[in-house]
Amino acid sequence: xxxxxxxxxxxxxxxxxxxxxxxxxxxxxxxxxxxxxxxxxxxxxxxxxxxxxxxxxxxxxxxxxxxxxxxxxxxxxxxxxxxxxxxxxxxxxxxxxxxxxxxxxxxxxxxxxxxxxxxxxxxxxxxxxxxxxxxxxxxxxxxxxxxxxxxxxxxxxxxxxxxxxxxxxxxxxxxxxxxxxxxxxxxxxxxxxxxxxxxxxxxxxxxxxxxxxxxxxxxxxxxxxxxxxxxxxxxxxxxxxxxxxxxxxxxxxxxxxxxxxxxxxxxxxxxxxxxxxxxxxxxxxxxxxxxxxxxxxxxxxxxxxxxxxxxxxxxxxxxxxxxxxxxxxxxxxxxxxxxxxxxxxxxxxxxxxxxxxxxxxxx
Amino acid sequence: xxxxxxxxxxxxxxxxxxxxxxxxxxxxxxxxxxxxxxxxxxxxxxxxxxxxxxxxxxxxxxxxxxxxxxxxxxxxxxxxxxxxxxxxxxxxxxxxxxxxxxxxxxxxxxxxxxxxxxxxxxxxxxxxxxxxxxxxxxxxxxxxxxxxxxxxxxxxxxxxxxxxxxxxxxxxxxxxxxxxxxxxxxxxxxxxxxxxxxxxxxxxxxxxxxxxxxxxxxxxxxxxxxxxxxxxxxxxxxxxxxxxxxxxxxxxxxxxxxxxxxxxxxxxxxxxxxxxxxxxxxxxxxxxxxxxxxxxxxxxxxx
Numbered sequence: 126x127x128x129x130x131x132x133x134x135x136x137x138x139x140x141x142x143x144x145x146x147x148x149x150x151x152x153x154x155x156x157x158x159x160x161x162x163x164x165x166x167x168x169x170x171x172x173x174x175x176x177x178x179x180x181x182x183x184x185x186x187x188x189x190x191x192x193x194x195x196x197x198x199x200x201x202x203x204x205x206x207x208x209x210x211x212x213x214x215x216x217x218x219x220x221x222x223x224x225x226x227x228x229x230x231x232x233x234x235x236x237x238x239x240x241x242x243x244x245x246x247x248x249x250x251x252x253x254x255x256x257x258x259x260x261x262x263x264x265x266x267x268x269x270x271x272x273x274x275x276x277x278x279x280x281x282x283x284x285x286x287x288x289x290x291x292x293x294x295x296x297x298x299x300x301x302x303x304x305x306x307x308x309x310x311x312x313x314x315x316x317x318x319x320x321x322x323x324x325x326x327x328x329x330x331x332x333x334x335x336x337x338x339x340x341x342x343x344x345x346x347x348x349x350x351x352x353x354x355x356x357x358x359x360x361x362x363x364x365x366x367x368x369x370x371x372x373x374x375x376x377x378x379x380x381x382x383x384x385x386x387x388x389x390x391x392x393x394x395x396x397x398x399x400x401x402x403x404x405x406x407x408x409x410x411x412x413x414x415x416x417x418x419x420x421x422x423x424x425x426x427x428x429x430x431x432x433x434x435x436x437x438x439x440x441x442x443x444x445x446x447x448x449x450x451x452x453x454x455x456x457x458x459x460x461x462x463x464x465x466x467x468x469x470x471x472x473x474x475x476x477x478x479x480x481x482x483x484x485x486x487x488x
Numbered sequence: 489x490x491x492x493x494x495x496x497x498x499x500x501x502x503x504x505x506x507x508x509x510x511x512x513x514x515x516x517x518x519x520x521x522x523x524x525x526x527x528x529x530x531x532x533x534x535x536x537x538x539x540x541x542x543x544x545x546x547x548x549x550x551x552x553x554x555x556x557x558x559x560x561x562x563x564x565x566x567x568x569x570x571x572x573x574x575x576x577x578x579x580x581x582x583x584x585x586x587x588x589x590x591x592x593x594x595x596x597x598x599x600x601x602x603x604x605x606x607x608x609x610x611x612x613x614x615x616x617x618x619x620x621x622x623x624x625x626x627x628x629x630x631x632x633x634x635x636x637x638x639x640x641x642x643x644x645x646x647x648x649x650x651x652x653x654x655x656x657x658x659x660x661x662x663x664x665x666x667x668x669x670x671x672x673x674x675x676x677x678x679x680x681x682x683x684x685x686x687x688x689x690x691x692x693x694x695x696x697x698x699x700x701x702x703x704x705x706x707x708x709x710x711x712x713x714x715x716x717x718x719x720x721x722x723x724x725x726x727x728x729x730x731x732x733x734x735x736x737x738x739x740x741x742x743x744x745x746x747x748x749x750x751x752x753x754x755x756x757x758x759x760x761x762x763x764x765x766x767x768x769x770x771x772x773x774x775x776x777x778x779x780x781x782x783x784x785x786x787x788x789x790x791x
Contacts, residue, residue, distance in 0.1 A: 130590065130593050130594055131594070137582075138579060138580075138581070323577035323580075324573070324576050325576065325577045325578070325579065326543075327538070327541075327543060327575075327576055328571070328573060328576050328591065328630075328633065329594075330541070330542075330543060331543075331566055331570075331571035332566060332594035332595050333564075333566045333594070333595065333596060334563075334566075334594055335562070335563050485543070485544045485545055486538070488534060488538070488574070488575065
C-alpha cells in the first residue's frame with residue numbers, strides 16, 4: 126500500500142527525538158506521584174505550624190481580638206503584620222515589641238490575616254512564627270485555589286493538595302499542556318516548513334502525491350506521535366500512582382480519560398502549526414506563531430477565570446475544552462468538549478489544505 | 489510536425505507581484521524528442537518548468553501535458569513525469585537507497601532495477617548516508633530519482649551542474665538511451681555545448697520571452713560557417729568583404745568571418761595571402777546565443 130508512506134517516513138526520521146521525548150514524559154509522569162508522599166508529609170508539618178499563632182475573636186460586634194503566639198527563646202522582639210490578603214503583599218505593621226500577646230478592637234468587617242514574625246538575637250533575620258486569620262474553617266491551600274491565578278488550572282474547583290488527586294492536577298496537568306503542546310507545535314511546524322526550507326517540496330510534489338494527501342499524511346503522523354506521548358504519560362502516571370498505592374483515589378480510568386482528552390487538544394495545535402507552516406514556509410516564523418497561539422489560548426482561559434465579565438474569553442480558548450479536572454475531581458468526561466476540539470482540528474486542517482493548494486512552492 | 493504533443497504551453501505568463509518572470513510563452517514539446525531550454529540565469533526557464541509541474545500557479549495561459557490540464561490533473565500528469573529540480577534537498581541521515589526507495593513508492597513504482605543500474609552507471613554508492621554526499625553525488629541522486637520510475641516525460645533543470653566531465657558523458661549516454669525508448673525530455677540548461685550535443689531542438693528564452701525554437705541542425709545550417717584566419721602579411725578588412733561573407737570583424741590580429749555561401753571563393757581569396765593560422769568551424773550555438781544576448785544589450789528595453 127502506498128498510503129501512509131509519507132506518514133511512515135515522518136515517524137521514521139523523527140523516531141530518535143520521539144523516543145527521547147517519550148522517555149522524558151515517562152520520567153515526569155511516573156516521577157510526579159512518587160514525590161507526592163514526601164510532599165504531603167512536609168505539607169502537614171507546615172499546616173501544623175500554623176497553630177503556633179492563636180487568634181481569639183470577640184463574641185459580639187466591636188469587641189476585642191486577642192492574638193497570642195508561642196514565644197521563641199532566641200527572639201529579641203516580635204512583629205505582627207496585618208493584611209486582608211493571605212499573601213501579605215499590602216501588609217501594615219500592627220505591633221512591634223517583646224510581648225507574646227496583643228489585644229485590639231475589631232473595627233472591620235472583612236477577613237484579615239495576621240502574620241507573626243520574630244526578630245532573632247544574632248542576626249537581623251525575621252522568622253515567621255505563623256499566620257492566623259479572622260475567619261476559620263478552610264485550609265490555606267483551599268484559599269489559594271480560589272485565587273484567580275490558580276483557578277485557571279482547576280476550573281475554580283476546590284482541590285486539596287493533601288490528596289494525590291489535587292497534587293497531580295496542579296503539579297502534573299497544569300504543566301503537561303506546555304510540555305506536550307509545545308512539542309507537538311514544534312513537530313508539526315517543522316514537519317512541513319523544513320520540507321520548504323530544505324527544498325524537499327519540489328521533489329515531493331513531483332510525485333503523484335497531492336498537496337491534500339501530503340498534509341493529511343503529515344497530520345496522521347502528528348496524531349500517532351500525540352497518541353504515543355499520551356499513552357506513555359498514561360502508563361507512567363498509572364504506574365506511579367500504583368507505586369504509592371493511590372489508585373483507589375485516582376483510578377487508572379480517570380488517568381486515561383483525563384489524558385486522552387488532550388488528544389484533540391494537541392491535534393488543534395498540530396493543525397495550527399501546519400497551517401502556519403504552509404502560510405509562512407519558515408520553521409522559525411511558524412514556530413513563533415504557533416507557540417504564541419498556545420500561550421495566548423492559555424492566557425485567554427486564565428483571564429476568563431478571573432471574573433464573570435471576562436468569562437467569554439474562556440469559550441474561545443481550547444483549554445476550556447480539555448477539562449482534565451472535571452474527570453479527576455468530578456468523575457465526568459465531557460464528550461461534547463472532545464468532539465468540539467476534534468471538529469476544530471479538522472476545520473483548521475481543511476483550511477491548511479485550502480491555503481496550501483493556493484500557494485506557490487518557493488524555489 | 490504531426491507528432492504527438494506531450495507538452496503544450498500556450499500564452500504562459502507568470503508574475504511575482506509586479507515582476508514578470510515569463511510572458512506569453514508558447515512552446516510545444518513532441519513525443520520522443522529532447523528539447524533543450526536555453527537561457528541565462530533569471531530568464532524564466534525554471535519558472536516555466538515548475539509551472540508545468542503545477543508547483544507554481546500560472547498568472548495566465550494554459551499548459552497541457554499528455555492532453556491533461558497541468559493544474560487540474562496535476563496528480564495524473566505526475567504519475568508519468570519524472571522531475572529533477574535545479575535545487576533540491578534530501579531527507580537527511582538515511583541511506584541513499586532508502587531515500588530512493590521511498591520516492592519510488594511515492595511514484596507507485598515497485599521495481600528497483602533501474603535505480604540500481606543507474607547508480608552503477610553513475611558510480612553512486614547507494615549505501616551512503618544522504619547527509620554525507622558531495623555536491624556531485626547529491627546531483628546523481630537527483631538524476632536517478634528523476635529517471636528511475638521509468639516515466640514517459642522527464643523534466644530536468646540544469647541536470648549536469650556539479651557533475652564531473654566523465655559523469656556528464658555518461659549522463660548524455662543515458663539520456664540518449666531514454667530518448668531511444670521513446671521518452672520525452674524537456675531540459676533547461678545554460679550550458680550551450682551540452683544542448684548542442686544532446687538536444688534535438690532548442691528553445692531560447694530571454695527576459696521571460698521565447699526568442700527562438702528550432703532544430704539544432706537547422707539552426708547550425710542557417711547560421712553557416714565561421715572562418716578564423718591570421719595572416720603574416722598586412723591585410724585590410726575590406727579585402728575580405730567578399731560575396732557570401734555575412735559578417736566580418738577583427739579580433740587580436742585575427743579575422744573572423746561568418747560565411748553562408750561561396751566558401752570555395754572565400755578560401756581562394758584568403759589563400760592569396762600568407763596564412764599564419766586558420767580554422768574553419770560550424771557556427772556554434774554559443775555564437776548564436778551570444779548574438780541574441782548582444783541584441784538584448786543593444787536594445788536596452790529595460791532599465
